[in-house]
Amino acid sequence: MMIVEGLSKTYGETVALSDVSIDFKSGTVHCVLGENGSGKSTLVKILSGIVTPDSGSIRFDGKPLPFGRLRDLIDLGLATVFQEVLIAPDRSVADNILLGLDGPFRRRISKVERKQLIEKVLDTLGARQLPLDIEAGKLPLASQQIVVIARALARDPKVLILDEATAALDHGDREAVFQMMERMAADGKLVIFISHRMEEVMRLSDDVSILRSGMHAGSFARGSFTAADLLAKMAPPARGLVEEGTAQ
Numbered sequence: 001m002m003i004v005e006g007l008s009k010t011y012g013e014t015v016a017l018s019d020v021s022i023d024f025k026s027g028t029v030h031c032v033l034g035e036n037g038s039g040k041s042t043l044v045k046i047l048s049g050i051v052t053p054d055s056g057s058i059r060f061d062g063k064p065l066p067f068g069r070l071r072d073l074i075d076l077g078l079a080t081v082f083q084e085v086l087i088a089p090d091r092s093v094a095d096n097i098l099l100g101l102d103g104p105f106r107r108r109i110s111k112v113e114r115k116q117l118i119e120k121v122l123d124t125l126g127a128r129q130l131p132l133d134i135e136a137g138k139l140p141l142a143s144q145q146i147v148v149i150a151r152a153l154a155r156d157p158k159v160l161i162l163d164e165a166t167a168a169l170d171h172g173d174r175e176a177v178f179q180m181m182e183r184m185a186a187d188g189k190l191v192i193f194i195s196h197r198m199e200e201v202m203r204l205s206d207d208v209s210i211l212r213s214g215m216h217a218g219s220f221a222r223g224s225f226t227a228a229d230l231l232a233k234m235a236p237p238a239r240g241l242v243e244e245g246t247a248q
């Protein structure tokens with residue numbers, strides 16, 4: 001569904017991504033794991049149209065994906081939720097969920113249909129109780145993030161990217177989001193999940209890709225790895241081991 005080939009990105013002297021190639025398949029939850037600074041956010045920002053890589057390509061449903069064009073990527077069906085809660089605090093919960101659907105499409109849907117869409121996405125997240133008319137900034141932070149996730153779902157994305165997006169949620173909301181992710185994958189969509197929590201990765205992943213110091217350190221399908229395998233791949237080789245390896 002989405003094939004990343006040879007992506008590289010440097011910031012001055014820092015190599016954020018180096019020749020990264022990953023095959024993201026439809027109908028999967030694909031976790032991207034890596035230590036701090038390994039390049040996960042850079043990859044997500046490229047997939048979201050915020051950052052343009054120095055080289056490499058991405059094919060999405062067989063066609064080249066444009067770089068650096070946020071709006072085009074959203075229109076193609078990619079939606080990203082970041083760890084930082086990107087809410088419009090003075091707008092209502094309902095407006096926040098519909099934000100971005102204000103092109104010709106929104107004009108074509110009636111007020112009743114808008115309400116139905118909002119209720120449908122909140123149902124998906126087990127959050128139907130959220131008040132729709134209050135300013136979103138008045139909600140607790142965890143509920144604000146649910147609103148942001150609901151906004152992503154309202155666009156009916158083919159690819160949902162969650163970059164540490166569940167970190168602010170409490171246990172119940174997080175569980176609802178996990179079930180939503182599993183349903184999306186079962187429906188043939190792609191969910192790209194960035195998380196540091198190994199138990200979440202072990203539970204949710206159909207595929208896992210590891211980034212280490214900006215490089216792709218391997219991809220693994222469900223059943224072919226343990227948590228210890230992943231941790232070992234994430235960690236840079238210990239100096240002693242490298243020297244030993246070199247000496248042999």
Ligand SMILES: Nc1ncnc2c1ncn2[C@@H]1O[C@H](COP(=O)(O)OP(=O)(O)OP(=O)(O)O)[C@@H](O)[C@H]1O
Nearest residue numbers: 011014015016034035036037038039040041042043
């Ligand atoms: N805008 C930038 N300017 C300079 N260096 C950057 C910039 N963005 C990222 N980097 C550097 O690129 C490298 C990869 O960063 P990135 O944020 O992609 O890693 P990450 O795996 O998402 O880390 P974390 O888990 O801490 O978010 C790091 O060394 C980081 O300092």
